[in-house]
Amino acid sequence: MRTLPEPVRRLAAWCAVILLVCGVAYIGIRLCVALRPAVVPVLLALLGTALLLPLHRWLVRAKVNRSVAAGATCAAVLGAVGGAVYVVTVTLVDTWDQIVASLRRAVRSLADRFGLAETSLEDLADDALNTLDRFGGTVASGVVTGVGMAAQALGMAVLALLLVFFFLRDSDRAAATLRSLVPHGSADLVEAMARRAFEGVEGFMRGTTVVALVDAVCITAGLLILRVPGALGLGAIVFIGAYVPYLGAFASGTAAVLVALADRGLVIALWALGVVLAVQMLEGNIFQPVVQSRTVRMHPAVVLVALTAGASVAGVVGVLLAVPVTAAAFGVFRELRARYAGPDGPPAPGPSAERPADA
Numbered sequence: 001m002r003t004l005p006e007p008v009r010r011l012a013a014w015c016a017v018i019l020l021v022c023g024v025a026y027i028g029i030r031l032c033v034a035l036r037p038a039v040v041p042v043l044l045a046l047l048g049t050a051l052l053l054p055l056h057r058w059l060v061r062a063k064v065n066r067s068v069a070a071g072a073t074c075a076a077v078l079g080a081v082g083g084a085v086y087v088v089t090v091t092l093v094d095t096w097d098q099i100v101a102s103l104r105r106a107v108r109s110l111a112d113r114f115g116l117a118e119t120s121l122e123d124l125a126d127d128a129l130n131t132l133d134r135f136g137g138t139v140a141s142g143v144v145t146g147v148g149m150a151a152q153a154l155g156m157a158v159l160a161l162l163l164v165f166f167f168l169r170d171s172d173r174a175a176a177t178l179r180s181l182v183p184h185g186s187a188d189l190v191e192a193m194a195r196r197a198f199e200g201v202e203g204f205m206r207g208t209t210v211v212a213l214v215d216a217v218c219i220t221a222g223l224l225i226l227r228v229p230g231a232l233g234l235g236a237i238v239f240i241g242a243y244v245p246y247l248g249a250f251a252s253g254t255a256a257v258l259v260a261l262a263d264r265g266l267v268i269a270l271w272a273l274g275v276v277l278a279v280q281m282l283e284g285n286i287f288q289p290v291v292q293s294r295t296v297r298m299h300p301a302v303v304l305v306a307l308t309a310g311a312s313v314a315g316v317v318g319v320l321l322a323v324p325v326t327a328a329a330f331g332v333f334r335e336l337r338a339r340y341a342g343p344d345g346p347p348a349p350g351p352s353a354e355r356p357a358d359a
Helices: 006-034 036-061 066-094 096-114 121-134 136-169 171-181 184-225 231-241 247-264 266-295 300-340
Strands: none
Touching (some): 036 066, 066 231, 171 184
16 A cells, blocks of 8 residues: 555545445434434424424423423414315315316316227226236225235324424523433534534425415415415415425325316316416425525535435435435535634534533
């Protein structure tokens, strides 16, 4: 090694470090995937804590008991989410026959307008039934699998909600607990890194909440102008769906267009689709880049790469967690760079290492 030039030795050292870090990261990711039923609720609980912690702090400053404040915060969020899902579900169930009838009328209208071959919907339905009969066993197996996955998702959601309660209630002891788990000489650095990581997650949740609120207000206003029933509930679903990049927007937009199609007809449904697409385009090109660049400070290209990687590793859950995990990693990297990239070496513990009254 000494016979090699200095730049080559440095390159070899950096390659070894990068390979070691990538190996450790790969093993960690595989362990998280294997322990998904336990890891996912913890990560979701951290996201919920980052979003709800300001409200919990406000209640505590108002002299509310910490446990009561945590329970009230969780109950308020659960009520809001459950109420929105219930309103939209009832609306879709009540109008499902109208949606199917409207779709049939739309298909017939398009077939008559463009002179398509007269293939009845009943023939298509018969073909679909024959296919279901042929692969009935596969369909039944899929239904059983889907029920099992739904039960597992419900269990993880309940566990995540309980963890949010405990994280909020004991947030004032988080720093002391973390310092007690690491060697004394590294306590300041580990606490500073943890704070930077949590600040990154807080920034993501705060920015996503602002973008979700703008989307929900704009789409709700458009649906109210078009006199679509259940506009407020649909707007609430848009707000909730904004926390799941891309998939949430698609699901909430589809629900809005279907309800408009069922109650107001094809023309109003197309107008509703235009409203949804316009708002989503404004979000993707204006709202989200501006807000996220100030709260998370990540380039949109980094966000897209993180979403792609998260989807390949853990599917929908990976899409949900990719950006906040990346934001936390960027926060840790900035803390390390601030401490060790300066000309004078590691600085003395600064304000980032101080313990606030309520972490």
